[in-house]
Amino acid sequence: MTPLLATKGLSRHFGGLRAVDNVDFTLMPGEIRAVIGPNGAGKTTFVSMVSGRIQPSSGAIVFDGADITGMPAYVRVRQGIAYTFQITSIYANLSVYANVALPVQLTLRHGPSKSAIQAAVMTALERTGLADRAHMPAGQLSYGHQRLLEVAMGLALKPRLLILDEPTQGLADSEIDNFIVLVRDIARSATVLLIEHNMPVVMQLADRITVFNAGKILAEGTPEAIRENAAVQEAYLGTAP
Numbered sequence: 001m002t003p004l005l006a007t008k009g010l011s012r013h014f015g016g017l018r019a020v021d022n023v024d025f026t027l028m029p030g031e032i033r034a035v036i037g038p039n040g041a042g043k044t045t046f047v048s049m050v051s052g053r054i055q056p057s058s059g060a061i062v063f064d065g066a067d068i069t070g071m072p073a074y075v076r077v078r079q080g081i082a083y084t085f086q087i088t089s090i091y092a093n094l095s096v097y098a099n100v101a102l103p104v105q106l107t108l109r110h111g112p113s114k115s116a117i118q119a120a121v122m123t124a125l126e127r128t129g130l131a132d133r134a135h136m137p138a139g140q141l142s143y144g145h146q147r148l149l150e151v152a153m154g155l156a157l158k159p160r161l162l163i164l165d166e167p168t169q170g171l172a173d174s175e176i177d178n179f180i181v182l183v184r185d186i187a188r189s190a191t192v193l194l195i196e197h198n199m200p201v202v203m204q205l206a207d208r209i210t211v212f213n214a215g216k217i218l219a220e221g222t223p224e225a226i227r228e229n230a231a232v233q234e235a236y237l238g239t240a241p
């Protein structure tokens with residue numbers, strides 16, 4: 001089976017800092033993969049290179065067999081890579097509906113018809129539980145609902161790979177439970193790459209976990225294997241078990 005995503009020797013340096021350092025990474029279609037690691041480990045930098053938000057210093061990114069290393073972000077979206085937008089990119093004065101419709105209009109090819117856009121937006125809003133708030137200004141949503149709006153914005157693009165960067169940050173416990181159900185639902189039609197600090201969420205959702213530390217992959221495996229991994233425990237806790 002062809003990996004959906006592979007990186008080869010992927011690196012990004014900021015001055016003398018190797019934020020991501022020679023990373024070989026493979027993601028198979030249909031997986032829910034969690035990326036974990038201490039603050040500053042390079043997780044966001046890594047997925048930013050995959051989404052095309054930042055350029056690598058060296059190395060290659062292959063998506064569904066094609067080299068996308070030099071491809072602009074909007075072309076990657078068309079190829080099927082969606083990256084959850086940060087809340088800062090939500091337009092507070094626009095409706096929830098308009099916030100989801102905008103990226104669809106901007107990125108999908110051949111100007112989709114109004115009814116096709118409407119269907120994609122409403123499906124995304126229904127899946128994230130925001131349909132009854134479609135006409136509210138996005139700025140009036142609770143913080144948790146704004147996070148779900150980011151997911152809806154990604155989902156409406158019908159991605160093959162959905163990258164979620166710390167989606168549960170700031171969510172209430174009940175919202176986290178709903179989020180876990182949502183990601184399982186998303187994973188039936190897309191591969192999910194999830195940066196997440198909340199370990200119970202990671203353990204419940206991930207098929208496999210990749211652990212970053214100091215710009216490199218420290219470990220990779222099933223949740224059970226990662227939980228037992230001494231090097232991982234040391235990276236997180238500073239002590240071996």
Ligand SMILES: Nc1ncnc2c1ncn2[C@@H]1O[C@H](COP(=O)(O)OP(=O)(O)OP(=O)(O)O)[C@@H](O)[C@H]1O
Pocket residue numbers: 014017019037038039040041042043044045046
């Ligand atoms: N634009 C930038 N300019 C300079 N240094 C940067 C830049 N972006 C990230 N870094 C540095 O690169 C390293 C990796 O950062 P990154 O945000 O990728 O880590 P992370 O694993 O996502 O951390 P966190 O869990 O805190 O979000 C950090 O030391 C960070 O300070």
